């Protein structure tokens with residue numbers, strides 16, 4: 001039986017951290033054996049909110065591709081490509097945009113939430129820099145809000161679930177690994193498929209199904225969600241000394257001040273990492289000895305730094321090998337793009353025929 005086709009992508013944010021590893025990459029690696037995987041570096045998506053800072057995108061793409069390959073995303077098993085190298089996705093996005101009511105996009109729950117969140121973030125930055133120009137805070141706030149809305153509430157930002165849909169449909173993705181929060185986007189894609197089939201009276205696409213992946217909330221070194229923008233990440237490519245430094249800074253149970261104090265591993269960030277990376281016996285030992293107070297945080301962190309360095313060592317080595325042959329990464333991405341283009345071209349032909357666009 002042929003393998004089902006799976007499609008997934010990541011915005012190029014640069015070097016990946018262990019949150020990405022636990023949330024997506026580790027899972028992607030396993031999925032390669034079960035599905036025919038298309039993995040895309042979705043650089044157009046990076047523009048939907050970041051079109052004012054594009055200079056870092058090429059380097060971010062390279063770093064991300066390096067991390068994917070070093071973590072075991074295998075070009076012999078999966079098609080790995082950069083979204084903007086597949087112009088058919090843009091064409092498909094355009095054609096689909098003709099049949100999708102704007103109300104569908106406006107009601108995607110993440111749209112309003114993300115818009116408000118970004119607005120809050122950007123406003124704070126803008127207000128700081130505008131402080132010297134305008135004296136009155138209320139006037140400043142109103143002016144900044146209007147300006148930021150102009151920047152954020154773009155057509156591209158509203159339409160990004162449709163661009164995601166085009167990503168999936170371009171390769172006729174049947175399975176999409178998603179977290180709970182992404183389910184509305186997938187439901188949106190399924191609705192678009194049904195609408196297309198209904199309007200043009202031709203069934204072309206599979207309705208993509210979700211593959212719920214347990215993307216755990218991975219805390220960063222400060223306890224907030226691990227994220228590049230919070231500067232609290234432990235990167236997959238961090239050398240042992242950097243890992244040690246970051247683990248040392250990581251927030252633990254605030255009530256456990258010194259060895260002897262009983263700790264609460266269930267609320268400790270260090271223990272969270274232990275659970276994912278350490279052996280079962282070390283996890284048990286850490287839990288018991290933290291609770292009874294015989295383990296101090298300094299030693300517990302030393303153990304974790306060692307485990308993390310050892311676990312990430314093969315990934316670091318593979319990365320270094322790839323860096324010695326920089327042409328390899330471009331070759332892999334070009335081969336992947338050729339394959340994805342071929343598939344997307346076929347899909348587009350079928351769509352154009354159905355929609356009388358020839």
Ligand code: SF4
Pocket residue numbers: 252253256263264265268269270271286290291295296297298300301
């Ligand atoms: S001993 Fe380990 S698990 Fe317990 S609070 Fe300290 S760092 Fe966390």
